[in-house]
Amino acid sequence: MDKIKKFFLPKPIILSNGKVVQPAMSPMVYVIPILLVMFFYSTSLTGFALGTLINRGSRFFDILVKMFPPNFGYFTKVWTPMVVTLVMSIVGTLAGAAFSIPAAYLSSENMVKSPLLKFIVRSIMSVLRTIPLLVLVILFLNMFGAGAFTGMISLGVFTFTIMTKMFYELIDTCDMGPFEAIESSGASRVKAFWTGIMPQLWGQYISILLYNFEMNIRNAAILGYVGAGGIGILLNDRLGWRAYPEVAMILLVLMLSVYLIESLSRYIRKRLL
């Protein structure tokens, strides 16, 4: 055992005055074997074979090739569903973001004194957060039927659960001084939160809101597949008909929209922080 240990230990460093320093063993000694074992286990679990990648890799491009040239004339048909998708994401994100403020207040360590209330709110939020977006859509489809409204509500609830968690972590770590000062002047805790804590956090709040919005646009594009309205319906339909040049046009519009919104959001977030 000692011999094995010695093999992995780095060589001692000898100083000019004769003192010897033994550097600590690198954690890579056990991290690398663990990673290797995990890698081989997961390739067999997921059925990955290098041979497939080499032999059939070109198949990946088969459909992409069929997409050229894109049917640019199809733009007139893509335009309206794309706007629906955008509106669905905007309204859904804003609604979820609005409700996340009171929920984050009730979940935060430093705002709520009652441990029971905090526990109940946090537990409900955790359970809600575990529901995948697609399942949310299917649940709301039963209530509101197919269409953009279902997509909006699903994105709203999804954003609400994520933003609540992100935001209460911000509240937990903010400067409590202004809150204490305003509370000592006789204001209620809610008022002290709103005037003492929120002004510190608006920038970060808008930033996580934009982050969620970016995510929601990409999500919204898929939601049409399960009947939630927007560009996803069109994409599903054209793929079904193998109308690849039209699919290409849909994807182009989608990519361009996502790119523009992400750039804008990145620009705004940079200015905020």
Add this chain to the structure above:
Amino acid sequence: MIKFEGVVKTYPNGVQALKGVDLSIEQGEFVCIIGLSGAGKSTLLRSINQMHQITGGKLTVDDVDVSTLKGKELRRFRRNIGMVFQSFNLVKRTTVIKNVLAARVADMPLWKSLLGLYAKQDKIIALEALDQVGILEKAYSRADQLSGGQQQRVALARTVAQQPKIILADEPVASLDPVTSQQVMSDFVKINKTLNITVIANMHHVDIALKYANRIIGVKEGKIVFDGPSLKVTNDILKEIYGRELSDDDLMGA
């Protein structure tokens, strides 16, 4: 009038911060509390506005037993007591005027405070408070662009805008340089005199306390060991409060 009768404060962890304090302070006095860190100065101050609840004895402010106050009554009571802190406790990312206006939200309906709809009268009160501490021209600057002394003045203006009868100041100049400290203390004196507001300040620097206060209270291990006019504070008394002679390091050169 503030009256302590055998006030005791024991923290949940068992530390006894106040061990039977008797004290009365008249309206309009300027009192400085001195003592070592951990002697109970902060607890004494914060028990007056019930930011810390006392656990024994009786504490009355204008004949109201403060330890019985709860919820709405407690908040209404606190409106008469302003507080200034060592670290200023301003919202640094917002404007000076908004920081001062924060003192007005206690009196506003909730929906108005949520929408930030301050009445014109409130804005005038806030601006006049800023004028009183001499930084009216900074009203629309962001708080984090101000120096430490200016920030403490904003905090003082916020307290004045609350129109309190009493101001509690917890180490108000401990994070300021000597010159700025003197200026801020002069503002306290001015507000004490012109508005007849009682000022009770915890002080770290003995010489500044002696210079500005009319009355000194010495606290040691949760008990009051000296209470009298600042002129009567001798070296022996300071030795008793601090447990040793004061060196130049303990003074600020006031």
